[in-house]
Amino acid sequence: MIQLNSTNLNRQPSDVQEMIIPVQTDVTAIDGSVQRNFIQNKYAATMKWSMLQPADYQQILGFITATGIVNYYNNLSDYSGGILQFNGLATWKEQSYAPGAGAVRDLEVTVRQI
Amino acid sequence: MQAVSPTFSGAMNAPWRQLDFGVLISWNKQVASGINYFTIGQSVIGGTDIIATSQPGTIAQANAYAYQSIPASGVVSWETSLRLDQYPYGMVQRQANVVLNNAGEQYLPASGTQFGPSQLPGRPMIISAGFGQETIPMFTGFSDTPVNDIKARTTTLHGYDAITYINSFKSTATKPFVNQTVNTIIAAGMAEMGFGANQYVLELSLNTTIPYLDPYGQYWGQIIQQLCEAEAAIFFADEGGILHFWNREHFSNNATPVYTLTYSNMENLSQQTTSIINSVEIQSAPLSLLSGVQNVYSLNQPYYIQAGSYSGINAYQNPSVESNTAMWVTSGVRQNQMAASGNWALSGTQVIYSGVPVRDVNGNIYYNDGASGGGGLYHFQGSISAQLKVYAERGTAFFLQLIEPSNVGNSPIVFSNSFYTGIGAWQTVGFTYQFSNYSNVFFNLGDVRVTISGTHTGNYDYNRGFIVDAISDFMTASYFDGNTPNTGVNTFSWSGAANNSASIMGAIPQYLAIQVNLGFETFSLVPPVASGLNAANIAAQQSFFSFSSLSGTGGIFGTDLTANMALQAYSVSGSTAWLIWQNTGTTQAYLTNLQLYGTVADSPSNSIDETFSDATSITAYGLNPSNAGQVVNINNNFVPTATYAQSLAQYLVSNFKTPYLRHTTDNYAIPPLQFGDACTLVNRDTGESRVAFLMGIVNRMDKDASFKQQLIFQERTIQNYFTINVSTIGGPSVIAP
Numbered sequence: 100m101i102q103l104n105s106t107n108l109n110r111q112p113s114d115v116q117e118m119i120i121p122v123q124t125d126v127t128a129i130d131g132s133v134q135r136n137f138i139q140n141k142y143a144a145t146m147k148w149s150m151l152q153p154a155d156y157q158q159i160l161g162f163i164t165a166t167g168i169v170n171y172y173n174n175l176s177d178y179s180g181g182i183l184q185f186n187g188l189a190t191w192k193e194q195s196y197a198p199g200a201g202a203v204r205d206l207e208v209t210v211r212q213i
Numbered sequence: 214m215q216a217v218s219p220t221f222s223g224a225m226n227a228p229w230r231q232l233d234f235g236v237l238i239s240w241n242k243q244v245a246s247g248i249n250y251f252t253i254g255q256s257v258i259g260g261t262d263i264i265a266t267s268q269p270g271t272i273a274q275a276n277a278y279a280y281q282s283i284p285a286s287g288v289v290s291w292e293t294s295l296r297l298d299q300y301p302y303g304m305v306q307r308q309a310n311v312v313l314n315n316a317g318e319q320y321l322p323a324s325g326t327q328f329g330p331s332q333l334p335g336r337p338m339i340i341s342a343g344f345g346q347e348t349i350p351m352f353t354g355f356s357d358t359p360v361n362d363i364k365a366r367t368t369t370l371h372g373y374d375a376i377t378y379i380n381s382f383k384s385t386a387t388k389p390f391v392n393q394t395v396n397t398i399i400a401a402g403m404a405e406m407g408f409g410a411n412q413y414v415l416e417l418s419l420n421t422t423i424p425y426l427d428p429y430g431q432y433w434g435q436i437i438q439q440l441c442e443a444e445a446a447i448f449f450a451d452e453g454g455i456l457h458f459w460n461r462e463h464f465s466n467n468a469t470p471v472y473t474l475t476y477s478n479m480e481n482l483s484q485q486t487t488s489i490i491n492s493v494e495i496q497s498a499p500l501s502l503l504s505g506v507q508n509v510y511s512l513n514q515p516y517y518i519q520a521g522s523y524s525g526i527n528a529y530q531n532p533s534v535e536s537n538t539a540m541w542v543t544s545g546v547r548q549n550q551m552a553a554s555g556n557w558a559l560s561g562t563q564v565i566y567s568g569v570p571v572r573d574v575n576g577n578i579y580y581n582d583g584a585s586g587g588g589g590l591y592h593f594q595g596s597i598s599a600q601l602k603v604y605a606e607r608g609t610a611f612f613l614q615l616i617e618p619s620n621v622g623n624s625p626i627v628f629s630n631s632f633y634t635g636i637g638a639w640q641t642v643g644f645t646y647q648f649s650n651y652s653n654v655f656f657n658l659g660d661v662r663v664t665i666s667g668t669h670t671g672n673y674d675y676n677r678g679f680i681v682d683a684i685s686d687f688m689t690a691s692y693f694d695g696n697t698p699n700t701g702v703n704t705f706s707w708s709g710a711a712n713n714s715a716s717i718m719g720a721i722p723q724y725l726a727i728q729v730n731l732g733f734e735t736f737s738l739v740p741p742v743a744s745g746l747n748a749a750n751i752a753a754q755q756s757f758f759s760f761s762s763l764s765g766t767g768g769i770f771g772t773d774l775t776a777n778m779a780l781q782a783y784s785v786s787g788s789t790a791w792l793i794w795q796n797t798g799t800t801q802a803y804l805t806n807l808q809l810y811g812t813v814a815d816s817p818s819n820s821i822d823e824t825f826s827d828a829t830s831i832t833a834y835g836l837n838p839s840n841a842g843q844v845v846n847i848n849n850n851f852v853p854t855a856t857y858a859q860s861l862a863q864y865l866v867s868n869f870k871t872p873y874l875r876h877t878t879d880n881y882a883i884p885p886l887q888f889g890d891a892c893t894l895v896n897r898d899t900g901e902s903r904v905a906f907l908m909g910i911v912n913r914m915d916k917d918a919s920f921k922q923q924l925i926f927q928e929r930t931i932q933n934y935f936t937i938n939v940s941t942i943g944g945p946s947v948i949a950p
Contacts, residue, residue, distance in 0.1 A: 124919040126881055130476040130897070134881050135229045138285075138918040 101146065102172040103162040103210075109155040112146035117176060117183055120211070141212040142185050144171050150203040163189035163208055171210045185212040214471040215349050215452065215885040224344035225883060232920055233348050236288050236311055237280035238356065238370075239337040244277050278337045287314045289367055289916050291340055293352040295888055296909030296925060297447065299488050299839060301869065302461070304380075304438050305449040305888065309340055309352040309372035313359075320361060320368040334358045338372050342884045342914060349884055351912055353454030375450040380434030382406050389427035389736055389814075391502050395420050395440050395851075399448075399458060402433045413456035416463060420444040421853050424501035425814040427734060429786035443851035445864060449888060461864060463889070464906055468931045470893040472886060474924075480879040482896070486872035487927050488839035491830035493862040497852035498820035502736055503813055506754045509731040509738075510790065512807035518725035518760070518778070518794065520801045724781070725804065726793040733813035735785050741792070741809065743780070746773040748806060756809045760794075760802040774802040785811065821855045825862035830870035873928035876905055882912065882922035892926060903928060 101111055123137040148159070163169055169189045176183035187210035194205040217225070224230055288311065295307040313320065336356040341348035354374035361368050379402075387405045390398050395418035403413050420443055428436055437458075441448050445461040476482075744750070744757035751757045760778045762771035777798030784791050790809060796802060824844070836842050845865070852858045876894050886892070890907045909925030 122918050124915075124917055126480060128477050128881070129479055129482065132477045133228065134478070136882075136918045136920045137229060137231050 100174055102170075103159070104166075104170050105172065106162070109158050110148060110151060112148050114147040115173070116145045117173070117178065118143045118145070142171075142183060143187070143209060143211040144173070144183070145207065145209040148206045151206055153202050156204055156206060159206060159208065160191075163191060163210075168213065169210050185210075187212045214887055214890050217343075217349060217885050218347060220345070221343060221347045221349070221885075224347075225885075230344050230920075232914065232918060233343050233345060234285070234288070234291070234914055235339070235341040235348055236283040236291060237339040237341075238283060239278035239280045241279070242333075242336060243279050280337065280339060283311075283313065288312070289314050290914060291351075292911065292913040293340060293452075294909075294911040295449070297888075300845075301927075301929070302445040302447055303441050304376055304434065305447060306376040307352060307354065307374040307450060307452075309338070309354065311338070311340065311356075311370045311372065313368045313370065314366070315361065315368045316366045318366075320359060336370075338370065340372075342882075342912065342920070350452040350454075351884065352452060353450070375454060375456060376434065376448075379406060379437065380432060382433045384428035384431055384433055384436075387428045389425065389429075390423060391425055391736070392422045393426075394418055394422055395444070395446075396458075398423060398426060398428075399437060399440065402428065402436065403456070406433060408456065412454070413458070415458040416446075416460045418444060418446070418458075419460045419462065420851065421857055423851055424499055424853055425734070425736075426500070426851075427736075427787045427814070430789075439849055439851050442847060443849045443861070445861065447889075451887060459889070464891075464929050465931050467889065468891050468904065470891045470904055472883060472890065473893040473895060474878055474880055475895040476897045478881040480881075482894070483877045485875050485877075487875050488869065489830065489834050489872050490837060490840075490845055490865050490869035491834065492824070492826035492836055493845045493847065493865045494822070494824040495852055495858040495862050496820065496822050496846070496848045497850050497858060498816040499850050499853050500734055500814040500816055503815055505812075506739060506810045507733060507813050508754075508808065509733050509735050509811045509813060510729050510807065510809040512804065516725055516727050516804040518796045518802050518804070519723040520796060520799050723796045724793055725778075725796070726791065727804070729790050729792070729807075729809075731785070731788045731790055731809070731811075733811075733815060734788050735790065736812040736814055738783065738785050738790060738809055738811040741780055741783060741807070743775045743778065744806065745775045746805075748808075754810045756811070757806070758792075758794075758804060758808075759806040761805050762800065763803060771803075774798065774800060777802065816850075821852060821858050823855055823858035823862055825859060825866050827866050827870040830866075834872070868930045874903065874905070875908075875928075876903075876924075876926040878924045878926070880922055880924060882914075882920040884912065884922075886910065886922075886924065892924075894926060904931075905929075 101108060101115065120141045120143050121137060122139055122141060123135055126134045126136065128134070148155075151159070167188070168186050170184070170186050172182075172184045174182050189208055189210050191209070192207040196202060196204045291309065291311045293307060293309045295305055297303070297305050315321065334355075334357050338352070338354055338356045339350065340352040342351050343349055352372060352374070354372045355378070356370040356372050359368045359370050382405075384402070384405060387401050390401070396415050399415055400410075400413075403410075418440075420440070423440075426436070437448050440446070441458075447459040447463070448457065450456050739754065739756045741756035741758050742751070744759050746759050746761055748757060748759065758775070758778075758780070760774045762774055777796055777800065778794045779797060781793045781795050782791075783793070792807075794804070826844075837845055847861075852861065878894070886907060888907055888910060891904055892907060893902050893904055895902045905926035905928045907924055908927045909923075911921075911923040913919075913921045915921075
């Protein structure tokens, strides 16, 4: 079950991609050798919804626009321990919809750990 | 190369490295708690106590500050850099830039929790870098005022190391050197600037002794730069803030490579040739102390001194309780005054002196110009450091305020403190006041005021005898004192509200302080004596002075008043002398004759001018191609002899007449590498392994875990010079030129 800001979602996303983002830079030597300078890993999660009803759509937008920082929680994560929780910054992609048609939309939200 | 642990070394050379770094800043510039200053009789030599510097608040105290660590998330990037430029000697300065994350606007005025401190210059700053949990110093210095980038939400601090401090430190307290070594001179400079002996390392100078140097009024940075040039030496501060003086044989004596750079740890390698020096001219006019005594000054204008005048304190008493109390100030004569026990309080403002001479940190003397009712107006900038000395007759407690300047602006209080002093003991209280906020404002320095107040409840002698032997440049003591102790149970008070007030006057002598420019660099003066108007009795080469009225029966100079004038002090620094007289009489007078004799330093009539060139190199490469085809000219008065000048010129030409390779590498960052390190550079394309010395280094770490290092290496002549008890006769070592 995925929660945003400690609140259950009206609709769970239909697709979730959780990622580890390493903060690192590789240096390539003249002979092709590589050395990696690493600082730390960060997490990110991309959630996708299809055909969200307006109320559900507005709930999710409310989470990601209200405070700037979003708390992501998933107790069914595949990562070690089964729980992934972090504070992050959200980016999202909204989809167009046909005026006058049924007001349902797709939505994609990515939360990147701060 | 900085020493690191095997763990550090292993992490540094691994293909996967977890970076770590630290940025420490002492925003408030306060000494850390737990710092103990070395105290004779208490501290252990070689222990952890640090030597208190004579220059508080400077980089000399870098190891004493309380630092705040900037969290890693608060740093966007940092960079340090240092490079020896064209000529292979001189002072080298390390700089740094730290870009701080200001997304939280903590460095902005509206909401900035760090705004106030961060806007101040001269914040102590340390940068370190490493791997895992182990870091080593990359920079120790001070920050400049920050630059806020509003759009990028960053704050950039520029840092500079101890060389900037040394460059801007003007010597005022170090005596002239006569036939001293460069090491002795630099060590004395370090001491004057506040560096402890564990804050610098000086290699043995290869110059001969310096015949004469009076550092007074010169910047130490300029002096050290010249000393370096005079023997092709290098002076710099390392990453930890330790200062180093390297003689010109340093590289030959430290030529064992400490690290190897190959195509497997270099991102890029570029090569060019070093500057060529094939013709050097050295000119010098060294000062040296002359034997005998010279006339260094003859008075060319009269100076005026006021008559002695009177001033005093208003002492307030409550006659309903105690009628036998009074308080006054006199000049150096102790007075029995106020009765003594019971409950009391006193207050009053005392003009200790009118027209006292005050010397600022640059040695300039400011004194009464005779205007403003004995106070006088003075143009004063800079700071004043002085001491109040207070003597308790029978033990007491006081509250003192020294108010300066008076009657100007908001009359800031210079010094304010409560203190106790034991019976019969002197209490010395130092203070420093910076007048920079009042630049170009005239102050009345003549009214240095001391406010004394105190309270006591009890029935025992708590008397108030004390002497204010004020500021170190003040000439005499003034006394306050209590009268015979009263053992009865009396209650009386002195309070600010005047009640039966009485002005008690004391004599305030007047002073004349003059600054004269001498005709020579003067090492010492023959002590001046009072000659009177008839100077015929004065011995030859004897400094003397005379005072007279403007007109009178004694000729054009008037009446001889020399007997009223006491020479209180005199001093000489370089080509400047200061003299201060006290007029103990009640008649104004003029200084009408002043002849000063002294021991002087002068340059030889024939200055040194030595040139050495290498014709083969000139034919091959042209005359000094890196110097626009001109002879490299070194004009340096620390070159003491023609022989030495020839030796130095030969050294420079023989070592730099042939172009060497300069290698610039972008490489895997190796934090322990230091300026001057010898490294082996392996060029796979040419098959060469070359040893070169690290002459420039840039370290940079960014928020994306990019840790870059750019190194500039120069090859140099490695020559083993003959060392007694080390080298063998007939061996490969050569005699140093």
